[in-house]
Amino acid sequence: MNGRLIERFYLSPTASFIFKPLTNNRQLGKEVWVHEHILSSFPAIFPKIISYSLNDVPELNWMILEDLGPLVHDFHVDSVIGVVKWMAWWHSLPIEKWGNVPSAGLKPPFPDVAADICVRKKEILQLLPMLGLEQDGIDELYALLDQAVLTEKLVLSHGDLHAGNFAVAKDKLMILDWEHAHLNTPYWDLYHLIDMLHPLFPKKITAPFRERILSVYLDQVEYEVDRDVFVKEYYLFAAVFSMWMLLLIQKDLQGNGGKWSVDQLRVQFEETAASLKQCVASLFGKS
Structure with missing residues (x-):
């Protein structure tokens, strides 16, 4: 710390x-x-x-x-499904009951990130050989982003729900480090859980597993939602934030690591690139 x-x-x-x-x-x-x-x-x-x-x-x-005892931070199906069920529960709580919940989190809101990505499209295109993506897919993503307006639904967000902030302790799932809790779109917690990659907690995510997590979430939430629209908006949200994260990781790599080792950042870059590729494919119905 x-x-x-x-x-x-x-x-x-x-x-x-x-x-x-x-x-x-x-x-x-x-x-x-x-x-x-x-x-x-x-x-x-x-x-x-x-x-x-x-x-x-x-x-x-x-x-x-x-003291909860030894913490196990494994990213596996049981723990992730457990987390997403609890997430759906606290996302369904009425936000009015708490009053002054912070409105800003660790990172910029989606509109700011989307605007930044639009300005920096040339930098994204320069990364394409390392991402395994064709320019047509990125062009489609930008075209969709230009006209997309995501849900204005706000929920209580944990704010930093990467794999280091949930764990199994004595056979019980625990959610840790709530200091970044704030109001945000439901996609923010989901993105951290599913597609946000952390240098200290590498993980492998597949398209079927991502679909299963989203399906469990939508089965559990108690607020009204159009499932098809929600899933499509999530893929767009995750793809845009993944591009933004790739630019941050690339900057750290060019600076020889900084806070993280070069090897950790390379793994984070590869996993984020794989996540982006999967979300673009799912967004446009491509295999």
């Missing part, structure tokens, strides 16, 4: 807790707010905050969390 450690400490051989330093000043207090105002009405699918300190001195900001 920015040079500081998350640590397990013991009060006795059987009583342990997790010490988490709060090192992101922009997020200071947000995780506590989410726990007190939102997660307090949730089932026990998250680690509880036992104590915390919020201070003007950065080194004095910390939390003590319930």
Whole structure:
């Protein structure tokens, strides 16, 4: 955590807790707010905050969390289906009940990302030999993006639901790190779960598995939705964000890795490219 450690400490051989330093000043207090105002009405699918300190001195900001025990972050069918069922549940909750839920997350909203991708089409085309995509497919995607207006439905979004933020602990699925919770389109959590690739948590996603996850989600949500429109909009959303992510990864690779190793970034690039290719194929009915 920015040079500081998350640590397990013991009060006795059987009583342990997790010490988490709060090192992101922009997020200071947000995780506590989410726990007190939102997660307090949730089932026990998250680690509880036992104590915390919020201070003007950065080194004095910390939390003590319930110790869930060893965490298994495997990306496999049972855990992902479990996560998407819980996601459909919290997406179905009325957002009015919480009041001042943040309206912005970690990354720009979809319209800003789409606008950036449109401006940088030339850079995307230069990547095509590495992506295994034909220009015709990208041109079709841009043509669709030019006229697309995605759903305005807003839901409570976890905000950062990559594979490192859900885990199985003592045979129970847990959702971790809610500090980035905010209001967003339902596609945001789904994209993180399915198609957002993380350097520390590589994963393989296939078109049939993606379709199954979306189908389970749509079977579970309680808000009104047109399934065909929803799935098509998801593929567009995922394809656009994947292109944006590829440009970010490529920039990091050109900078010799930065925060991540070059090998980690290369794997992330390859997996993101495969995800983009699958979503474009599904969007336009191509094999």
